[in-house]
Amino acid sequence: MNARERLQTMVRTDRGSMTVWPESEVASALDAYRDEVLAEVTTWLVKKARGFRAMGGEMRAALASKVDRGAVRPDNLRMLPADFFEPGHTYTVNEPFTAPEIRPHFQCVAVAIHPTTGNRRAFGFEQRTANAPWASASLRDEEWADGWVDVTEETSGPAAPDNDAVARRAHLARAIRQGGRWKSGTVVRWYEEQGYEGLGPNAARNDLAALRRAGVIVPHDEKGVRWYSLARQGGAR
Template identity: 40%
Template sequence: MSDFFQPGRTYAYDANGFTAPELVTLFQVVADTAHPETGQRMAFGWIRTAEDVAWSPYAEPTDEWPKCWTDVTTEEQSSRPAADATPGLTERQTRLLDAIRTHEGQWTTSRALSLYALTDPGVVQRGTARRDLDALHRAGHLVLVDEPDNKHYVLHRKDGR
């Protein structure tokens, strides 16, 4: 058993021993980091409290580990790390690509900055998020959709969708 949440893994919360499958709370961990002053470890990622609830940014401190959390990562999830997909990506870009693969949808500079607020708190420049999205686009992971007043990126799908 690991000593804390592991990036790239998914955990289910079960406080009472039984939860209906459609109501299971899932936490997909993107990063494990420490507070710059106190050193307290935090896991950052995405959480949803039921199948029909949208994913939201989330942070979990060490004092909640391993209380009520169970690793439920599937073999498919654990075998697709973005770091292996493209050499030369920074760790931050790799975390961004993992988040895009997990949550899909339209990714704008603002959405990337919202992710960075959790995973890379020191990143506050829009230009950094813009360059990271562009790097993933140039590497072939994202498609640029350049509509008037709606520039965004979506995941490049091998099946052409």
């Protein structure tokens, strides 16, 4: 009997069930169920770490280890103020006297430590003004000190790219940097290999178009077929 099944036997479900369980046993059962759920989370994180090591699997493995050691506790979940960009979040510079449409925005995809300097670097996409195209960018602690503020909830509408799409396109850009000819069919096969579910040719064309606008890739037309390759000077900042 697992923890969930034990709890189900302790919960009264009909008039004939009159068993009164001691408080200590109820507490023990709840703790056991929580440990069971955390074990499932740990397994999931380890699985993702193995499948997506190129996207930061080492970090996922470290998180899984912390969960396994009991680092996630009710008394250890207080959120501290962020001291740097966080993946999956959108930021703008805190300039109250500047119109919002001309403030820069930054969508953070990943954060890494420079192997030589040890400094943090946030990677993602930046939009200089509301009508400007999104381009790949990397920001450091020095830029964070300029006063970037989290506006993820405010920019979750259609004007801002979906966080999942931004992360996927950054992952795709890393794959394209390995070389080769990339068409929509190539990208669809890459989706399947990388575990992106429910994505077809339309998503592939949109992702390629976004990377082209960002200057990451360039198009080629050959015998009526369009394919893309890495832009030698594109996208990097």
